[in-house]
Amino acid sequence: MFRFLIGRLALLVPTFLGVTIVAFGFIRLLPGDPVLLLAGERGITEERYNQLMEQFGFSRPIWEQYFDYLVGLLQGDLGTSIVTKKPVVTEFFTLFPATAELALCAIILAVAIGIPAGIFAAVKRGSFFDQTIMGTALIGYSMPIFWWGLLLIILFSGILQWTPVSGRISLMFFFPQPTGFMLIDSLLSGQKGAFASAARHLILPAIVLATIPLAVIARQTRSAMLEVLGEDYVRTARAKGLTPFRVVGMHALRNALIPVITTIGLQVGVLLAGAILTETIFSWPGIGKWMVDSIARRDYPVVQGGLLMIAAIVMVVNLTVDLLYGLVNPRIRHN
Known part of the structure; x- marks a missing residue:
């Protein structure tokens, strides 16, 4: 190791x-x-x-x-912003919690729906449910983020008025933000309605950002499960009279998780790239919007430092995914 x-x-x-x-x-x-x-x-x-x-x-x-x-x-110096005159590192870590919160909620949503959907589609291969799930995943993967985001804003914020249009929380709430994660800070504030407001502001951006990763995870899970379900040990487990839950959940899924985990790790880069459009559409004050504004102003140090930090995060996540292989499947050893 x-x-x-x-x-x-x-x-x-x-x-x-x-x-x-x-x-x-x-x-x-x-x-x-x-x-x-x-x-x-x-x-x-x-x-x-x-x-x-x-x-x-x-x-x-x-x-x-x-x-x-x-x-x-x-020397650990990413430079100083031409416009704000602040160190790039300071600005990055000030805004990064907003992007991290959005990306974390999006990947949780994508995994929580994508993996069960892929498993169900594989088990019901060729059925109406399989075709519906995979067709929906294909539509979700093909849908442009900027169009999908505007469509949801028109429907849920404009027509139904269920969710806010932009921002992270209502302007009526003001409290310290020690963690930078609005959901956590709103809970710590103790202000009535603050957490609900933060959650309502997060719903649409998280759904938009999770759409493509959800589709990719669902399709990869189905593909991996179909390959594993045809193995001899799965047929043996069924012949022993094990319940479908144990056969699928304990035997098949664990061995199918390696490509799924790889896909989830690769989606981190997709999330950070998609956050640029998502944050711009919803005026989400995170790294994505910061980068777009900096490109428009030709703020060289900010763009350089931002790209470098994002690339470093993606590389660390991919390295972590590689190290997780041995934990998920004991047959894999890093020699």
Whole structure:
């Protein structure tokens, strides 16, 4: 296990280096001058423009800027925002709890519905229920997030008026947020109705963000279960007279979980990517909306640091998934 972990960590080094190149080059490929955008409609003199270019380091060659960027990363410095003048790390961890809360609720929803739906579809293979579940999953996977989100807003917020349109909680509530997770902080506040308000604001964004992962998990679970249900040990378990619950739940499901867990781990990247659109649609104050606003303002340090932190989270999650294989299936050993 230790050798496996060291080997995987060694592979993360070139991957991380590649991410730094992408993060550094991506924002600079977009048209627009960050200094001119910062000046806005007020305009700026040529002397002041040159001064700001020198101050931010944009007047130096690209390779020098990239080298300084790498040196800063080795020292734990992701830079300072051009617009807010705050450290990128501080802004990231201030906004990250909002995105983490949304992504966590979305993945819980996707797993809680997707795995049982996939199991049921596999057990009832070829039936009306199987075709309905898989057809619905295909529609959910194919549905654009921005269209699906706006549709739910029109229906549940506009016509039915069951849920709020945007934000994390009603403006009538104000309390300290020590954890950054609105559901937890609203409970700790003790204010009547605060938790219900936070939950109502979370429903639609979580459903929209969970749609694609739910569809993928359901289809992968069905595929894995169909492969396992045809194995000899499953037929033997049935021949022994074990109940369908024990055959499916204890024998088949455990051996089918490896590809499902891999799929769930890969969905973390999908969730973080989908959060950009979801947070923009619902004005959710998280990392996604922060990144979109920073791209529009050509805030180089924020975009670079944000992409790097998101990539690091995805890599850590995928490494954790690999380590979980041995716990789910004892036959797998990391030699």
